[in-house]
Amino acid sequence: MFRKDNPLLGEYVIVSPHRMKRPWQGQTEQPQKVELPQYDEKCYLCPGNERSGGIRNEKYTSTMVFENDFPAVLSPPGPKSPEPIHPLLRSEPIQGNCDVVIFHPRHDLTLARLSSSDIERVIEEWKAIYVKRGNQEGIKYVQIFENKGAMMGCSNPHPHGQAWSLSQVPQVPSTELTNLKEYAQRSTEELSEAPAGPNGKHCLLCDYAHLEAGQGERVVLLNEDWIALVPWWAVWPFEILLLPYKRHIPSLLELTKEESASLARILSGIAVKYDNLFRTSFAYSMGIHQRPVPPKSNSVGEDDIAHLHFHFDPPLLRSATVRKFLVGFELMSEPQRDLTAEQAAQRLRDCADVHYLEEGK
Amino acid sequence: MFRKDNPLLGEYVIVSPHRMKRPWQGQTEQPQKVELPQYDEKCYLCPGNERSGGIRNEKYTSTMVFENDFPAVLSPPGPKSPEPIHPLLRSEPIQGNCDVVIFHPRHDLTLARLSSSDIERVIEEWKAIYVKRGNQEGIKYVQIFENKGAMMGCSNPHPHGQAWSLSQVPQVPSTELTNLKEYAQRSTEELSEAPAGPNGKHCLLCDYAHLEAGQGERVVLLNEDWIALVPWWAVWPFEILLLPYKRHIPSLLELTKEESASLARILSGIAVKYDNLFRTSFAYSMGIHQRPVPPKSNSVGEDDIAHLHFHFDPPLLRSATVRKFLVGFELMSEPQRDLTAEQAAQRLRDCADVHYLEEGK
Ligand SMILES: O=P(O)(O)O[C@H]1O[C@H](CO)[C@@H](O)[C@H](O)[C@H]1O
Ligand SMILES: O=P(O)(O)O[C@H]1O[C@H](CO)[C@@H](O)[C@H](O)[C@H]1O
Numbered sequence: 001m002f003r004k005d006n007p008l009l010g011e012y013v014i015v016s017p018h019r020m021k022r023p024w025q026g027q028t029e030q031p032q033k034v035e036l037p038q039y040d041e042k043c044y045l046c047p048g049n050e051r052s053g054g055i056r057n058e059k060y061t062s063t064m065v066f067e068n069d070f071p072a073v074l075s076p077p078g079p080k081s082p083e084p085i086h087p088l089l090r091s092e093p094i095q096g097n098c099d100v101v102i103f104h105p106r107h108d109l110t111l112a113r114l115s116s117s118d119i120e121r122v123i124e125e126w127k128a129i130y131v132k133r134g135n136q137e138g139i140k141y142v143q144i145f146e147n148k149g150a151m152m153g154c155s156n157p158h159p160h161g162q163a164w165s166l167s168q169v170p171q172v173p174s175t176e177l178t179n180l181k182e183y184a185q186r187s188t189e190e191l192s193e194a195p196a197g198p199n200g201k202h203c204l205l206c207d208y209a210h211l212e213a214g215q216g217e218r219v220v221l222l223n224e225d226w227i228a229l230v231p232w233w234a235v236w237p238f239e240i241l242l243l244p245y246k247r248h249i250p251s252l253l254e255l256t257k258e259e260s261a262s263l264a265r266i267l268s269g270i271a272v273k274y275d276n277l278f279r280t281s282f283a284y285s286m287g288i289h290q291r292p293v294p295p296k297s298n299s300v301g302e303d304d305i306a307h308l309h310f311h312f313d314p315p316l317l318r319s320a321t322v323r324k325f326l327v328g329f330e331l332m333s334e335p336q337r338d339l340t341a342e343q344a345a346q347r348l349r350d351c352a353d354v355h356y357l358e359e360g361k
Numbered sequence: 362m363f364r365k366d367n368p369l370l371g372e373y374v375i376v377s378p379h380r381m382k383r384p385w386q387g388q389t390e391q392p393q394k395v396e397l398p399q400y401d402e403k404c405y406l407c408p409g410n411e412r413s414g415g416i417r418n419e420k421y422t423s424t425m426v427f428e429n430d431f432p433a434v435l436s437p438p439g440p441k442s443p444e445p446i447h448p449l450l451r452s453e454p455i456q457g458n459c460d461v462v463i464f465h466p467r468h469d470l471t472l473a474r475l476s477s478s479d480i481e482r483v484i485e486e487w488k489a490i491y492v493k494r495g496n497q498e499g500i501k502y503v504q505i506f507e508n509k510g511a512m513m514g515c516s517n518p519h520p521h522g523q524a525w526s527l528s529q530v531p532q533v534p535s536t537e538l539t540n541l542k543e544y545a546q547r548s549t550e551e552l553s554e555a556p557a558g559p560n561g562k563h564c565l566l567c568d569y570a571h572l573e574a575g576q577g578e579r580v581v582l583l584n585e586d587w588i589a590l591v592p593w594w595a596v597w598p599f600e601i602l603l604l605p606y607k608r609h610i611p612s613l614l615e616l617t618k619e620e621s622a623s624l625a626r627i628l629s630g631i632a633v634k635y636d637n638l639f640r641t642s643f644a645y646s647m648g649i650h651q652r653p654v655p656p657k658s659n660s661v662g663e664d665d666i667a668h669l670h671f672h673f674d675p676p677l678l679r680s681a682t683v684r685k686f687l688v689g690f691e692l693m694s695e696p697q698r699d700l701t702a703e704q705a706a707q708r709l710r711d712c713a714d715v716h717y718l719e720e721g722k
Contacts, residue, residue: 001434003529005451012532014433014455022431023413026516030388052384070383072375072690072697073362088569089593090366094375145689153686155387162689168364170694171373208449232450287693313692325514328506328523329433331674332648333531336433 003334004341006233007183007204008176012334013235019338020318028321029151032281036108036157045158047105062118063125064102071098073166096166097133101125101144103159110148110159110281112271112355119264126163126288127252133165134293141169141292149283151315151323161286173289180204180305197248198304205307209245218341220273220348225259226266230345235335237317237324238277238344240270243309250304251290269353270312276351280320285313364695365702367594368544368565369537373695374596380699381679389682390512393642397469397518406519408466423479424486425463432459434527457527458494462486462505464520471509471520471642473632473716480625487524487649488613494526495654502530502653510644512676512684522647534650541565541666558609559665566668570606579702581634581709586620587627591706596696598678598685599638599705601631604670611665612651630714631673637712641681646674 003012044051047059053069073096103122104114111119126144134142146161147154169177183204184197194210197203212218212229220240221228231241249255255263274282291306317324317338330336352359364373405412408420414430434457464483465475472480487505495503507522508515530538544565545558555571558564573579573590581601582589592602610616616624635643652667678685678699691697713720 001455002452003455005453007449007451014531015452016433019431019433024516026514027391027511070380072377072380086572088368088565088572090368091363091376092366094362094364141694143690143694145693147686147689150388153387153688155385164690164694166694170375172692172694204449211447211449285689285692287689289693311693325508327514328508328646328648329504329525331533331646332506332650332672333502333504333525333527333533 004233006231007208008179008233009172010175010179011233013233014334014336015340016336016338017340017343024318024322026325029323031320032149032151032157032283038106038108040107040158043107043156043158045100045102045156045160046107060102060105063104063121065099065125065129068098068100068162073098073164092168094166094168096139096164097136099129099133099163099165101129101161101163103161107158110157110271110275111146111267112275112281113357114159114268116261116264116268119267120260122161123252123255123260123264127255129163129165130252130290131294133163136165138167139165139293141166141173143170143173143287145285145287147285149281151283152285154283169292173292176289177292177303177306180307181302183207184305195245195247197307198250198300201305203248203305203307205243205309206245206248209243213245218345220345221266221269223262223266223269225262228266228270230341230348232341234341234344235326235337236313236315237337237339238274238314238348240312240348241309242266242270242312243307249308250306251294251308252288253294254308267310272353272355273348273351274312274314276356277348278316278320279356280316282314282316284315285311287311287313365594367592368569369540369594370533371536371540372594374594375695375697376701377697377699378701378704385679385683387686390684392681393510393512393518393644399467399469401468401519404468404517404519406461406463406517406521407468421463422466424465424482426460426486426490429459429461429523434459434525453529455527455529457500457525458497460490460494460524460526462490462522462524464522468519471518471632471636472507472628473636473642474718475520475629477622477625477629480628481621483522484613484616484621484625488616490524490526491613491651492655494524497526499528500526500654502527502534504531504534504648506646506648508646510642512644513646515644530653534653537650538653538664538667541668542663544568545666556606556608558668559611559661562666564609564666564668566604566670567606567609570604574606579706581706582627582630584623584627584630586623589627589631591702591709593702595702595705596687596698597674597676598698598700599635599675599709601673601709602670603627603631603673604668610669611667612655612669613649614655615669628671633714633716634709634712635673635675637717638709639677639681640717641677643675643677645676646672648672648674 003014050056130142142165144163184201194207209227218229225244227245228240228242290308291303315323364375411417491503503526505524545562555568570588579590586605588606589601589603651669652664676684
C-alpha cells in the first residue's frame with residue numbers, strides 16, 4: 001500500500017486497490033431515472049413554468065440564468081456575525097449571490113446528451129457570470145459548479161449548474177492559490193519544456209499537465225488544447241481533472257474562440273464516457289477553479305498564477321448502484337481509495353465515445 | 362451570513378440558517394430498519410457464525426475483536442509504492458492493521474440501546490487495541506472509529522466499530538496535533554482558569570471545553586468529567602464533539618476508572634438523544650482522536666499535548682429520511698451549513714434522555 005501526495009491542496013490519499021475484491025453487502029443507490037419527459041409541468045426550471053418565488057420563467061430556447069430563490073449567501077448581508085468573544089470563537093461576515101445556470105430548455109437532457117454547440121452556449125454563460133459577478137463591488141470569488149444526480153444532492157434533474165459569488169475567497173480555491181504561488185517561487189529545472197506561466201514563472205498545473213500528457217497512463221481524453229486525466233492524487237473512484245495543457249490560461253475569460261470550442265468538445269467527451277462506464281446517468285459534482293475575479297488592470301497580477309481547471313468528483317465505484325462512501329476513516333483520518341488512478345483512467349479510456357443511448361442510431 | 366473558523370483544523374464553514382426554509386424535493390433516504398432479529402444467521406458478526414475468510418466466530422458473550430478480512434492497510438506491506446519520478450508525483454509506503462471491534466453479541470442493538478456497563482466493556486476493548494497496536498513496531502497512529510447506518514457506508518447493522526493502525530500519522534490527526542502544538546506556544550492569558558495542559562502549557566481543547574462549559578449555548582450534555590457540544594465550527598448539521606473538560610487527558614489510557622464510567626454514560630446519552638431527534642436509528646461516523654500511540658517512556662512527550670476527544674459526524678438534517686449533502690460548493694469551495702450550531706445544540710438538548718423505543722416501559 002502507499003499514500004499519494006496532492007500538491008494542489010497539501011493533502012494525502014491512501015491507495016488500497018485490493019479492497020475492490022471484498023464483497024459489498026451495504027447500501028445500494030436508486031438507479032437514476034432515464035425516462036424523463038422533454039417538458040415537465042412540475043419542474044420549476046422548465047421554460048414558462050413558475051418558480052417557488054412566484055416568478056415565471058421565460059420561454060427560453062437556449063441557456064437561462066436567474067438568482068436562486070433560496071440563496072446560501074445573501075447580498076446585502078443578513079444576520080450579523082457574532083461578536084468576537086475569544087480567539088477560539090472567531091467568525092467573519094460573508095455575503096454574495098447565488099445564481100442558477102440552466103443548460104438547456106429540455107428537461108430530459110444532460111451535458112452527456114447535449115451537442116458541443118449547446119455546451120459552447122453554457123460556456124458563454126459561465127464567462128458572462130464570471131464577468132458580471134466578479135466585477136461586482138466586494139466580490140472576491142465566483143465559484144461555478146454543478147451537482148448532477150440525486151446521489152449528489154441535486155434536487156432537480158433539469159440540466160443546470162450554479163454560481164456562488166462570495167465576498168471572501170473560499171477555503172479550497174484559496175489553498176490552491178497559495179500552493180500555486182509557492183510553487184512559482186521554486187525553481188523546477190526538470191520541467192523547462194513545460195509552457196511558462198505568467199512572467200515566465202512555473203505554474204504547478206501547467207507543469208503537471210505537461211508531465212501527464214507525456215506519460216499517458218492517467219490520461220482519459222486529450223485534444224488540441226485540453227487534457228482530461230485521473231489525477232495522481234484522485235480521491236473519488238473516477239475523479240477527473242480537466243485543464244488546458246498547451247499554454248497558461250488563468251480563467252475562462254482568456255479562452256480563444258477555438259479553445260472554447262475544444263473545451264465544449266472535451267466536456268461532452270467526459271460526460272459521455274462517464275455515462276457509458278456503468279450505462280447510467282452518471283452522478284458527480286463538477287467545479288471550476290480559476291483566477292478569483294477578472295483583472296482590474298492590464299498588467300499581470302499575482303492571481304494570474306491561477307490556471308483554469310475543472311474538477312469532477314463522481315461517487316460511483318462498482319456499478320450504477322454501488323458508490324464509494326467517504327466516511328469514518330476518511331472523515332476522521334485520511335481519504336482512502338479502492339482502485340488505482342491508473343486503473344480508473346484505463347477503464348474510462350476503454351469506454352465508447354458514443355453515448356449508450358445513441359448506440360446504433 | 363458569516364463564516365466560522367475551526368482552529369483545530371485551520372478551516373472555515375459558512376453558516377446560512379435561512380436555507381432550512383427552502384422546500385426539499387431531492388433524494389430521500391431509506392429509513393433504517395428497526396425490526397432486526399437478536400441473532401441473524403446470515404450476519405458474519407453474530408456469535409458462532411462464519412466470516413468471509415472462512416473463520417468461525419467464537420460464541421462470544423460480550424465484546425469481540427478480530428482482524429478485518431479485507432483490510433485497507435496490510436502488514437507486511439503489499440505492492441510497493443511507485444518510484445518517485447517527479448516532485449509533483451510523490452508517494453510513500455503505508456502499512457498497518459485493520460481490526461473490527463464488535464460491541465455486543467446481539468445483532469439488533471446499537472450504542473443507544475446498550476447499558477452503560479456494556480459500553481464500559483467497549484471502552485476497555487478500545488484501550489486494549491490502542492495499547493496492542495500502538496506498541497507494535499512501526500505503528501504511528503491508531504484510528505478508532507465507527508460507521509453507523511447504511512447511509513454512512515456501514516455494510517452490517519450488527520453493532521461494531523473499527524480500528525485502523527498505520528505506519529504514518531494520517532492527515533486529520535496530524536493537522537490537529539500541529540495546531541495543538543502551535544497553540545501551546547502562544548500565551549493565552551484570557552483563559553488562565555482553564556485546566557493546564559502538560560508542563561503547564563495551554564491546551565487548545567482544554568481551553569475550548571472550559572469556555573463552552575461556561576457559556577452553555579452549544580452544550581448538549583455535561584457530566585462530572587465530560588462535555589458533549591455542537592462545536593462552534595460544526596460542519597455536519599448535528600455534529601458533536603465530546604471531550605473531558607476537568608483535566609488534560611492525552612488518551613484513553615490515562616482515564617481513571619471513574620472517568621471511564623462517566624464516559625460510558627455520556628456516550629450512551631449522546632446515542633439516545635441522537636436516536637430520539639428523528640425517532641430513528643441515527644446514522645453517523647464517530648472517531649476518536651488522541652495521542653497517536655502510548656508513550657515509550659515515563660516523561661512527558663511532545664505528543665502529550667493531544668487531548669482525547671470524540672467526533673460524531675451525522676448526515677441527517679431535516680428528518681429520518683432527509684440528509685445534508687456536502688457536495689458541489691462544499692467539495693469545491695467550503696463547507697456550508699443550514700442551521701446554526703446553537704440551534705442544533707438546543708434541539709438535541711430538548712430531546713428526551715430515555716430512548717423512544719423504551720418509552721413507557
Ligand atoms: O470497512 P467497511 O465498514 O465495510 O467500509 C466502510 O468504511 C470504510 C472506512 O471508513 C470506508 O473506506 C468504506 O468506503 C465504507 O464503506
Ligand atoms: O442548491 P441545491 O442544488 O438545492 O443544493 C445542493 O447543493 C448545495 C451546494 O453544493 C448544497 O449545499 C446542498 O446541500 C445540496 O443539496
